[in-house]
Amino acid sequence: KDVIKENERLAMKLREFYDSLGLVAYEFLGGPGSGKTSLIEKLVERFTSDFSPSELLYIDGDVATSIDSERMSKHGIYTVQINTGGSCHLEVPQVKKTLMKLGGRPFLEKIKVMIIENVGNMICPFSFPLGAHARIMVADVAEGEDKFIKHPLSTRVSDIIVINKVDLAEYLGVNIDKMKSDAYEINPRAPVYLASAKTGYGIDEIYQSLMKLAEKVI
Amino acid sequence: KDVIKENERLAMKLREFYDSLGLVAYEFLGGPGSGKTSLIEKLVERFTSDFSPSELLYIDGDVATSIDSERMSKHGIYTVQINTGGSCHLEVPQVKKTLMKLGGRPFLEKIKVMIIENVGNMICPFSFPLGAHARIMVADVAEGEDKFIKHPLSTRVSDIIVINKVDLAEYLGVNIDKMKSDAYEINPRAPVYLASAKTGYGIDEIYQSLMKLAEKVI
Ligand SMILES: Nc1nc2c(ncn2[C@@H]2O[C@H](COP(=O)(O)OP(=O)(O)OP(=O)(O)O)[C@@H](O)[C@H]2O)c(=O)[nH]1
Numbered sequence: 241k242d243v244i245k246e247n248e249r250l251a252m253k254l255r256e257f258y259d260s261l262g263l264v265a266y267e268f269l270g271g272p273g274s275g276k277t278s279l280i281e282k283l284v285e286r287f288t289s290d291f292s293p294s295e296l297l298y299i300d301g302d303v304a305t306s307i308d309s310e311r312m313s314k315h316g317i318y319t320v321q322i323n324t325g326g327s328c329h330l331e332v333p334q335v336k337k338t339l340m341k342l343g344g345r346p347f348l349e350k351i352k353v354m355i356i357e358n359v360g361n362m363i364c365p366f367s368f369p370l371g372a373h374a375r376i377m378v379a380d381v382a383e384g385e386d387k388f389i390k391h392p393l394s395t396r397v398s399d400i401i402v403i404n405k406v407d408l409a410e411y412l413g414v415n416i417d418k419m420k421s422d423a424y425e426i427n428p429r430a431p432v433y434l435a436s437a438k439t440g441y442g443i444d445e446i447y448q449s450l451m452k453l454a455e456k457v458i
Numbered sequence: 459k460d461v462i463k464e465n466e467r468l469a470m471k472l473r474e475f476y477d478s479l480g481l482v483a484y485e486f487l488g489g490p491g492s493g494k495t496s497l498i499e500k501l502v503e504r505f506t507s508d509f510s511p512s513e514l515l516y517i518d519g520d521v522a523t524s525i526d527s528e529r530m531s532k533h534g535i536y537t538v539q540i541n542t543g544g545s546c547h548l549e550v551p552q553v554k555k556t557l558m559k560l561g562g563r564p565f566l567e568k569i570k571v572m573i574i575e576n577v578g579n580m581i582c583p584f585s586f587p588l589g590a591h592a593r594i595m596v597a598d599v600a601e602g603e604d605k606f607i608k609h610p611l612s613t614r615v616s617d618i619i620v621i622n623k624v625d626l627a628e629y630l631g632v633n634i635d636k637m638k639s640d641a642y643e644i645n646p647r648a649p650v651y652l653a654s655a656k657t658g659y660g661i662d663e664i665y666q667s668l669m670k671l672a673e674k675v676i
Pocket residue numbers: 270271272273274275276277278279308359360361404405406407408435436437438439600601602603608630
């Protein structure tokens with residue numbers, strides 16, 4: 241629809257803005273409680289060994305509360321909370337406004353890595369890109385094996401796919417190989433990573449994948 | 459917004475239609491994989507001991523696939539699948555059209571209990587009622603403790619709240635009492651049930667609550 245087309249156009253302009261600043265932007269998407277924040281916390285621990293905390297910015301979108309940005313602030317990086325009040329996804333104007341409130345260009349010139357966590361939702365956010373260099377979809381084994389085939393569009397627009405909470409797979413009797421092959425069949429170009437934000441499993445591989453992209457962009 | 463107001467108006471007309479037919483309608487809502495279908499399967503087993511399977515109708519809304527209606531069809535009741543193609547919630551016109559395709563009034567006169575499972579989403583469906591006599595929100599412990607406070611509107615418009623997958627609570631270190639009190643604080647009028655669709659825990663209490671409502675309506 242026109243709203244989606246317009247947001248895509250604005251997302252491309254926001255991406256040009258990031259590129260002009262030499263910062264890399266990652267967007268994390270996925271259902272409520274799939275482990276986005278937990279995963280980002282683990283990745284931020286890695287990022288702070290390669291970057292200064294003041295070079296890292298985390299923006300969280302949630303309908304309500306500052307729970308996620310407060311969790312992330314403990315890692316010493318810049319954190320900002322956007323509350324949508326009811327909307328099921330972030331949109332470019334909200335992110336743009338937030339970046340301007342932070343200080344715009346003079347502030348952002350010091351940022352090397354920006355991580356946006358979108359609203360916990362397996363549908364809406366995937367139709368509204370935010371100009372990120374990579375969109376990381378976080379699904380988890382507790383949601384059930386069928387979530388990729390139930391959400392083909394979401395799976396298809398993602399650049400990287402993470403199957404989180406694999407520490408629970410055996411206990412829950414979930415077939416991870418089936419999940420992996422479902423994801424690959426729907427989106428052959430997106431690498432699929434198994435992870436556990438709880439145990440740290442798979443975090444290094446994901447981090448290296450994000451760093452490879454960062455080196456091209458920053 | 460106007461779209462929401464209009465859907466509320468249409469939902470009230472649909473409710474009058476259900477009442478004129480003497481059928482009770484329950485709507486299940488909740489995030490992807492919170493256990494809606496699994497819970498409904500357990501409840502349908504109870505319903506088929508008090509009703510004939512041909513008096514029960516299940517309608518599932520999903521972006522894609524017939525997975526849920528196919529699961530439910532094994533229980534011998536009437537099942538219908540609605541695919542939204544991309545929309546994050548069902549709307550009254552879709553349900554109305556589906557009921558007409560099933561045969562409209564002549565078919566529905568034989569139905570006593572209608573169960574609608576909405577699209578797996580913690581946000582959108584809660585703003586678009588479908589005329590049900592009770593809206594049952596299904597959250598689960600694997601999603602994390604903070605989902606009620608993160609979604610106050612969704613929690614507030616629900617008539618019954620189910621905290622599912624309690625069999626995992628100890629393993630995951632989730633504080634169920636905190637979840638229960640969060641839900642109560644946001645919505646004091648909605649009974650909160652702990653359940654495990656896996657072990658059957660809590661199913662009887664939920665069933666009795668639904669039957670109490672059915673006896674008033676049917
Ligand atoms: N067992 C296990 N639990 C996890 C893992 N990752 C996250 N969790 C738990 O899952 C719940 C949700 O984690 P979050 O990181 O808040 O998930 P989220 O996707 O950020 O949630 P929203 O932002 O609210 O959509 C919490 O109770 C976490 O402790 C994991 O790898 N394994």
